[in-house]
Amino acid sequence: MTTLVSLESIAAEPATNRADALSEKAEKAKLRVESEQLQKARDAAKQTEERQKKVLERQESGDWESEQREKAQKQFNQRESRQAKYLREAKEAASRERKIPKPFK
Numbered sequence: 001m002t003t004l005v006s007l008e009s010i011a012a013e014p015a016t017n018r019a020d021a022l023s024e025k026a027e028k029a030k031l032r033v034e035s036e037q038l039q040k041a042r043d044a045a046k047q048t049e050e051r052q053k054k055v056l057e058r059q060e061s062g063d064w065e066s067e068q069r070e071k072a073q074k075q076f077n078q079r080e081s082r083q084a085k086y087l088r089e090a091k092e093a094a095s096r097e098r099k100i101p102k103p104f105k
Contacts, residue, residue: 058064
């Protein structure tokens, strides 16, 4: 029986070593992925912070406000010119002589 036990333990040893090696490999891969994800999160946070800083600088300098004012004025002017065009076309249409066909007798 001792020979069987020693043979079993010898046969089980490579399987245990393989399982340990796989476990170690999986742990390393997990740590690498976690590290990569953490770095991506740090980079994203840094980019967000930079964008927020730029927006705040624009708002504080008044550039943002003036840009918004100019944009609103441009839209207002475009709307006004469209309305003037429609009014002009309506007046032209109203001033045209209308020909009503005479009924046939």
